[in-house]
Amino acid sequence: MLLSKALVFIFFLPKLVVSSSNNNFIFNGFRDANLSLNGLADITSDGLLRLTNNTKAGLGHAFYPLPLHFKDSSKSNGTILPFSTTFAFVIQTKDDDVSGHGLAFATSPSKELTGAFPNQYLGLFNNISHGSSGNHIVAVELDTVQNMDYGDINDNHVGIDIEDLKSVTSHEAAYVADEDGDWKSLKLVSGKPMQVWIDYSAMDMQLHVVISPLGVPKPRHPLLSTKVNLSAIILDDMYVGFSASNGAATSSHYILGWSFSLNGNMQALDSSQLPFAPSLGKKRISPLLMVVLPLVAVLLLLLSLGGIMLILKRRKKYAEVLEEWELELGPHRFSYKDLYKATRGFKEEYLLGVGGFGRVYKGVLPSSKLEIAVKKISHESRQGMREFISEIVSMGRLRHRNLVQLLGYCRRQGELILVYDFMPNGSLDKFLFDKTKSSLSWSQRFQVIKGVASGLLYLHEEWEQVVIHRDIKASNILLDCEFNARLSDFGLARLYDHGSNPQTTRVVGTIGYLAPEISKTGKATASTDVYAFGAFLLEVACGRRPLEVRSIGESPGLTDMVLECWKRGVLLNAKDPKLGNDYVSEELELVLRLGLFCSHPEPTSRPSMRQVMRFLEGDAPLHLSPDRLSASVSASSYDYSFDNVILSYPSIADTSTSARGSSMEAITLMHSDV
Template sequence: MPKNITFFLLLLSLVLPAASQQDGFSYIGFSRGDANSSNISLNGVAEIEDSGILRLTNETSRLIGHAFYPDRLQFKNATDGAAFSFSTAFAFAAVPEYTTLGGHGLAFVIAPSKELQGALPSQYLGLLNASDVGNFSNHVFAVEFDTVQDFEFGDINDNHVGIDINNLVSNISTAVAYYGNDGKKNNISIKAGHTLQAWVDYDGVGKVLNVTVSPFSSKPPRPLLSFPVDLSTILHDQMFVGFSASTGLLSSSHYLLGWNFKMNGIARSLDLASLPALPQPKKKDPTFVIAISATSVAVLIAIIVAAVYLFYKIKNADVIEPWELEMGPHRFSYSELKSATKGFRDRELLGFGGFGKVYKGTLPVSRAEVAVKRVSHESRQGIREFVAEIGSIGQLRHRNLVQLQGWCRRRADLLLVYDYMPNGSLDKFLFFDDESRPSKTLLLWAQRFRILRGVASALLYLHEEWEHVVIHRDIKASNVLLDADLNGRLGDFGLAKLYEHGANPSTTRVVGTLGYLAPELTRTGKATTSSDVFAFGALVLEVVCGRRPIDHKATPEELILVDWVWERWSSGRWTDVVDPSLGGNYDREEVEVAIKVGLMCSHPAAAARPTMREAVRYLDGGDAVEVPEPPSPPMGLEGNSQAGFDDFVHSYPSSSFDKLSPCSITPTRDAAVSAGHGKVGPLAHSTFSRLSRVSV
């Protein structure tokens, strides 16, 4: 074979593989033929409109839309495994169903699959789900343009850009803005309904990722985000590239108008003027406009005459957001509740706590007595928890739950209307040291046992019998309210965590009250039905003994109630722990069952605790049900608990502890033991350690 032909074939063999690697593509608008001819891959609700716009989501809640380039791209060097440089420019827009409200956002994404199987909408942006978020095996890289502040993932605000690697917790994020030629930073809003252009540039040599955003065609001189990262360990050799968007309780149309991508080069910026225009609101009929103009003079006169009145009405009107119309029970007017509580005057105040004040009220028309919980402006509960409370409580129906009658929102005031409980909270009947305790009022043992059985039945309903699982997360005597007949009703669902049956019950904050917090909750931050069971165990012992779970006035040996009860139970002296105010008038078998249930539920190991169904069976049992002996708490617990609590303290901001305790307790274990010249039980070691590290 001639040498020149041999050389030509050798050259061809080197060129063809390089030519076969797709190094870039461009979409200047889209056409319906793109999807049909496999020029772009769509799934979810994503569709291409006649105008040439790719619409990822529409005005429907909790939906996902995906749009991917149909072929895999080579993202890594086959020789050394280093990630190639790449660059992309795309024009997008978010048009919320209701102005200023997002729902949730979109993301540029590089992923192993273009279907993203199992991904969830809402805060997951159609990228991941609750079980795989944060896993290193995801191999998902995304740049999110988020329009909702999700506390679960630590979002900085409701208008930000973030870089996400295998997680929805951004590695770095910042408010959306661009730098002008003068170096000035100019803020822009994703939710404004205008077309924006974004550039994502990765330098495979310098290992730096830059993200830039602008409302113009030209690229700003300075990136908005610059993040050092080596994507070689994140990306596979071949990956899909595209976009994902989702909606939540509120919806938004997420549009993609154009897209350029370049491997080992710089993607060309898009000329926004040459792209399809965003859909505009329909123009009014000219005849209608003329008719309005012709009558404007008469209307103007009427408006001027009524100006003062209208100003007063507008100033005091209830502002109703669209999502409020979908929420559960009856919506009261603000004026109705203001009248019912006589202007929220202090004389009607029933109580207050970390989430605001509770007033007694009498509804003007029905004359029914109600309790109105007014969440304070500075409260950390906020709109998210308020909506969760309405959505969950409004549908719950159980004789031992405080019924939510309705609600109201006016500006920053959030109001919940409950059944009025004339006898107040259980703690006022148990503790002699409370000034608010009703004078000469004693709860008989039969009443106490009925209250415990009622609360247990309510928790069983929340955990297993309703269509969703509700975790209360703040079970304690002050949240058990007593009706006119001294029946116990579980209330204050401000901390409730609602999730679907079978879902992962993860939480973002540890909330609750010191003494009722399960040990694993401080280590993992995950509230479960078992952590509710632990709090119920503390409540049972509280009712039996007439003492708080942590009594800072007690001797060191009796400081931690569960330790003291366990010590007396182990030595066969359990009658010593029964509330002395009962004067020995109690059913011995019922008290013994209650103590057993309290100790079993208070076990430091979650797996050793009974379920609420078992606890209800024990309390309701009678002669046919044998209540097992409570398992002994493991020794050496303090080591594991302390390590977990140290992680907890360093992982959560100080504000997370605001609801931890009803009083200020800062003893140390050594000081307590020294003062009493005695010993503390196996559970107290870890509790003392926690108390010495948290100022509550």
């Protein structure tokens, strides 16, 4: 009797089986399952594995807790073992028209995926790691948001991703019914359970993906089939599991069951044992409540005038400017409420700095815990705002390791708010000029120089459009946690172009970095960026600003000083004294000479950023003599015709200062702002 009861008890246990070799396992529901979870992922009381809930810009990971040995130890060539997996899933969304970004099955060297982003990155990559040959991630994505940057075919497709968000092959979600041989479409966000099969044959290196409604036998015709050698991608030991992410819109991503086999026969899921996803049925309001609720609301409004004022005050606190044309920009727009909470109401203790384009605050998004930098820019004029916002969103597509990533924007009353990646080490100028900061070593400075050059080359020549920075200087170079250089504020000068009177020319930049021809043309070009980069090179190597006002009538230039040292044969005397003997003389001489070359007063005599990169990488020699530069560079000393336009740029002069004030006072104001 006791034995029969025990057998009945065992039979009705949830079918959670893990093989002793750890190479084969099956979960028919996840109650009491041992998985590695992070982000929004959790296991519900019904035994569902929920990767995300209705949290915006959130992500969730669920991985099998032990690494699996994917390589055939009996062979020396690192051959991958064959593997198969199947899982049942449901994606629920409150609105049929919008949803989160989808989910993916992935093999990864790490079960944490530290640093991965939500939104279009599916919780697998970030703006730097996607496309990198070193991430060793292979994934099958169920993508529910179309992203043109990654070549998505639509907002309802299945794709195979090899170390990149650009799928090597993809297809609209569908399956072939075996009974009639016709393709039948599937809607991934329908809220209906579906099943996916993924099989990799090591012998012929074929990867197959099949999808169908749950309960339909596995179709014989695969949705996706591609030949790919995973031996160089998959490492000896890898983790397997799931990732999902949300953006501005949200979905709940559920896994109902999962089976996996490495070099063996995979067990089939038992659909009768799988848990059900929760219902999203909409509750109807009774006619009585439809009448009573408005009456109660009116009564409360009449009796609670103080409450009304409080609500209006709160609405004003979070009020935004949102025009109809901005709706198409989608996830690039952040809510002011989220940014207000991220910065604790833009408190002074979160203030990172004040620059020409506004005040910058550190913030942490409440949903994703992502650290961000929030820049508030005052801009009362609406002229050209639509064009500028379009440019800002376009620049959000810039992807380079030496550019600060622009994540999105928000508009509120007379303010434009931009959201960037947070750079923990702040701006470069603090390490050059702030005596309370430790000085950078020469190797760090040289690496920063090459990083800035690489970022400028990308802006000038390697992106789909030419982007002119217009204000290159140490305070606009930010440093990440590893002291890698990131160019910031590129393109922000366009805001003032759009907001200015079309009959006037606004000069944008900082005295000491402005090319001489700007005083005549007022136009910024790639060559004027190169000139500013030359001043930046001398600034980093010498530890001095390009123009330092010491007394009335005296404005010694850094270019003249370096050139004079070179003519006297003591070029290295111009170096920053804080470097001591910790430098490579050949590199330091190269940077000083290249700084003079880029600072040539004739635009046509300056090198391009591609040539600059060749000099810095040692791929081309820099042949230049001081005598050849002496006369022309000396002629490029400070031009007092700039005095009439200094006041047009708010980062270098107080806008309340009269244009009739002395030019030296204007320069002093500029330096007090830097």
